[in-house]
Structure formats: C-alpha cells, structure tokens
Amino acid sequence: MNIAKRKILQAASELFLEGGIAALSVRSIAKKAGVSTIGIYSHFQGKEGILDELYIQGFELVMQAMDFERKELTAKDIVLKGVRGYFAMADVHEGHYRLIFGESDSRYTPSEEAKAVAEKAFGQLLNVTALLLPEKASMALKQKNALEIWAFVHGYVSLKHHAVASIFETPDWYTMAEEAVSVHIDAILAKPENQA
CATH class of the missing domain: 1.10.357.10 (Tetracycline Repressor, domain 2)
Incomplete structure (x- = not known):
C-alpha cells in the first residue's frame, strides 16, 4: 500500500475514533491526511471505499x-x-x-x-x-x-x-x-x- 493510502486510512481511523461515522467526510479525511479530495476519490472512490x-x-x-x-x-x-x-x-x-x-x-x-x-x-x-x-x-x-x-x-x-x-x-x-x-x-x- 502506498504512503498516500496509508495516510488516508490513518486519518480516517483517527477521525472515526473521535466522532464515529458522522465525523467522516471526504473533506475532513483529506484535510487530516494532508491530501486533496481528488486523492481520496482516486484511491478509494470516496468515503464508502475508505x-x-x-x-x-x-x-x-x-x-x-x-x-x-x-x-x-x-x-x-x-x-x-x-x-x-x-x-x-x-x-x-x-x-x-x-x-x-x-x-x-x-x-x-x-x-x-x-x-x-x-x-x-x-x-x-x-x-x-x-x-x-x-x-x-x-x-x-x-x-x-x-x-x-x-x-x-x-x-x-x-x-x-x-x-x-x-x-x-x-x-x-x-x-x-x-x-x-x-x-x-x-x-x-x-x-x-x-x-x-
């Protein structure tokens, strides 16, 4: 798994722990991971994929x-x-x-x-x-x-x-x-x- 995907998953896991599924949005994950929202979609096809x-x-x-x-x-x-x-x-x-x-x-x-x-x-x-x-x-x-x-x-x-x-x-x-x-x-x- 490449570094960007790992960062995205780590950010999503931390956000999930902080606030459950409600805390997860493509924008919030991208911000926490330091990637663009386009990067989220290209690696995971959005929140469901993550x-x-x-x-x-x-x-x-x-x-x-x-x-x-x-x-x-x-x-x-x-x-x-x-x-x-x-x-x-x-x-x-x-x-x-x-x-x-x-x-x-x-x-x-x-x-x-x-x-x-x-x-x-x-x-x-x-x-x-x-x-x-x-x-x-x-x-x-x-x-x-x-x-x-x-x-x-x-x-x-x-x-x-x-x-x-x-x-x-x-x-x-x-x-x-x-x-x-x-x-x-x-x-x-x-x-x-x-x-x-």
Whole structure:
C-alpha cells in the first residue's frame, strides 16, 4: 500500500475514533491526511471505499491476533493466547475495532468483499475455539462455544472503552476477562460430552 493510502486510512481511523461515522467526510479525511479530495476519490472512490478498507483491515487484524505458533500448547492455552491477541488488537487499533464491532450506523453497509473477510475471521475464531471440543462435535456446538467466548471478550473490551469504565477504580479489564474466559473454558472441557 502506498504512503498516500496509508495516510488516508490513518486519518480516517483517527477521525472515526473521535466522532464515529458522522465525523467522516471526504473533506475532513483529506484535510487530516494532508491530501486533496481528488486523492481520496482516486484511491478509494470516496468515503464508502475508505470505510470498507478500514472494515477489512479490522477483521484482518482480528485474524492476525489468532494466527500464531501453536506447537506444544494445550487447546485452552491456544484459546487464551488468541484472547490476549484480540485484546491487544482492540487497544492498538481502537478505531478499527469500533468500526467492525461497536459503531453500527445506517450510513455504512459493508460491501460483499468486506462481509466475506468478516466471515473468514469468524471462521478462524470458530477453528480456534473448536480445539476445545472433540472432533465429532456438531457445527452448532462449535458455533455456540465460539459465540460464547467472543461475547465474553467483546463485552470486556466494550466496557473498557465505554464511558462507564471511568466510574470504577481502574480495574484490569483484560485480566478479569481472561479469568472469566478461563473459567468458561474449564466448564466446556468438564462436560462429559466434550471429553474425547
């Protein structure tokens, strides 16, 4: 990706973090990135193209967070390492995170390409969490477990980023989340039907 495109996406991500989709206009992105509005259209065909690229990048970052060497790790350790990667991604790329998970807005609908990347990311999460189950487990059970773990993780990330977080004495949100996910994983592993 060339420098101008990177600057445009960085500017859009920062503006999105400051004010959501409402803060994004071709003019405001161009000004923050230090490029012309024509440059925006030539690289992305406007605001929709920029949002799509940020959405795709966000889910690619989620997949990268779950892509690591798994040798000599237990299934539980693999899931917890993926959870820690997810938390790190949510902190470092908060604008992307909020676009893909937290800031739905009728002014933006992901393209089919963007939806396909999101589906691929969920597939990767499904594959990671399926390691907790016997190979013969049904797809419905694999999806249920993946969604439960994702709900834990997303809930903690959302609370950490939410204004309500300021009323608490700075809890370590991610340690709390990891402990909750760990307990849930132990419960999954303890079910007789989930033991190989």
